[in-house]
Amino acid sequence: MLLNCDGMQGFASGKEERLLIAGLAQQASRERPLPCCSFVSFVSAGRSACISRLMEPGGGAPRSAMLQLTVVQDGVKKSETAVPLDVGEFPLEQEVPLSTTFAPGFYTVTAQLEYDGAPCGVYRTGFWVRDEAYLASGPRVSVDADFFEIDGKSTPIMGTTYMASDAQRLFLRYPNPYVWDQDMQQISAAGMNMLRTGLWTDWDVASGGTGVANEHTLRTIEAFLMTARRYRLPVQFNLFAFMPEVFGGVNPYLDPEAVRRESGFAGSIAHRFSGCSVPDVGSDQRAELRQSAALFQYEGEWRSCGTEGLERVAFGALRQSGERGCAMEHSVAAGAASRSGRRGLPREKQRTRRKNSIGV
Numbered sequence: 001m002l003l004n005c006d007g008m009q010g011f012a013s014g015k016e017e018r019l020l021i022a023g024l025a026q027q028a029s030r031e032r033p034l035p036c037c038s039f040v041s042f043v044s045a046g047r048s049a050c051i052s053r054l055m056e057p058g059g060g061a062p063r064s065a066m067l068q069l070t071v072v073q074d075g076v077k078k079s080e081t082a083v084p085l086d087v088g089e090f091p092l093e094q095e096v097p098l099s100t101t102f103a104p105g106f107y108t109v110t111a112q113l114e115y116d117g118a119p120c121g122v123y124r125t126g127f128w129v130r131d132e133a134y135l136a137s138g139p140r141v142s143v144d145a146d147f148f149e150i151d152g153k154s155t156p157i158m159g160t161t162y163m164a165s166d167a168q169r170l171f172l173r174y175p176n177p178y179v180w181d182q183d184m185q186q187i188s189a190a191g192m193n194m195l196r197t198g199l200w201t202d203w204d205v206a207s208g209g210t211g212v213a214n215e216h217t218l219r220t221i222e223a224f225l226m227t228a229r230r231y232r233l234p235v236q237f238n239l240f241a242f243m244p245e246v247f248g249g250v251n252p253y254l255d256p257e258a259v260r261r262e263s264g265f266a267g268s269i270a271h272r273f274s275g276c277s278v279p280d281v282g283s284d285q286r287a288e289l290r291q292s293a294a295l296f297q298y299e300g301e302w303r304s305c306g307t308e309g310l311e312r313v314a315f316g317a318l319r320q321s322g323e324r325g326c327a328m329e330h331s332v333a334a335g336a337a338s339r340s341g342r343r344g345l346p347r348e349k350q351r352t353r354r355k356n357s358i359g360v
Contacts, residue, residue: 064086066113067083067111068080069109073106078107106226109127125176126176126181130222131226135222136275137229138232159236162197170201171197173202175224180227198237199238203240204247209247213269218269218272225273245262246258
């Protein structure tokens with residue numbers, strides 16, 4: 001066991017300190033994290049939760065074991081299930097339907113793996129049972145001429161970007177509402193009143209390659225929003241970070257098929273939560289300059305990662321759009337006349353730094 005700090009002089013020799021270290025070691029040996037489980041994060045009212053797990057105990061040959069599943073709501077035990085495991089090989093993936101049906105609300109699940117009656121690993125997660133009225137009753141966010149308003153009252157926004165403290169940006173692929181609940185409880189207790197979250201990666205998994213958010217993604221987002229609603233935390237949900245996903249297209253801004261799928265992906269999420277008071281769905285298209293350089297280049301002829309035709313069409317449309325088109329044409333012509341034949345991007349010293357400000 002390692003202590004990631006410098007202990008005070010005589011720390012390891014005092015009676016209380018020795019008892020503390022012994023207690024921590026005993027706790028660590030009794031309740032090791034179970035490196036496995038992926039559970040459902042959201043179910044409909046009146047249905048049994050179906051528990052899915054992927055288990056990889058560290059070391060040792062596969063052997064018979066027992067998985068104890070305990071479901072609790074607000075400190076009250078709602079279900080207890082013992083699942084015998086006869087594992088031939090690891091990892092093991094299996095579904096366990098719980099016999100109890102659950103009313104709307106939030107539930108925590110404790111999964112304890114036992115070998116020969118002795119606990120060897122614990123995993124905690126949770127799930128929500130849909131409650132549309134509860135989700136729709138969350139805080140309402142609006143703006144006046146100068147400030148954000150929450151439920152009609154001007155409110156200074158003190159928020160944070162958050163996904164999950166366990167899976168980070170992959171929180172929609174590996175959901176754990178128990179972790180979200182613990183984290184958001186701390187966020188709320190610290191005085192913060194808004195969350196920024198969303199997709200920074202994994203769009204192909206979230207859509208299954210179709211360009212429309214799949215049911216697993218939508219249910220996971222719903223469970224996340226329900227958790228935020230529990231602590232009255234409005235959510236800004238970002239769909240595309242840095243540059244939109246092309247979903248099989250070639251240019252995120254000019255390829256009609258890519259734009260169609262981007263719109264379909266955004267629309268599928270916005271439609272699902274159109275009646276929800278919690279999320280503010282948006283797109284963060286902060287394309288970094290170094291990435292943009294690969295998209296729009298001029299070297300004697302238009303080219304951009306195989307999207308030459310798309311850029312020609314878009315440029316032609318701009319030329320016909322009046323003053324804006326003329327300004328663009330002069331800008332491009334100036335770049336073409338440069339010695340290198342390529343319009344340069346702003347250098348680091350040419351970028352102006354702005355103070356952080358609150359915005360949607």
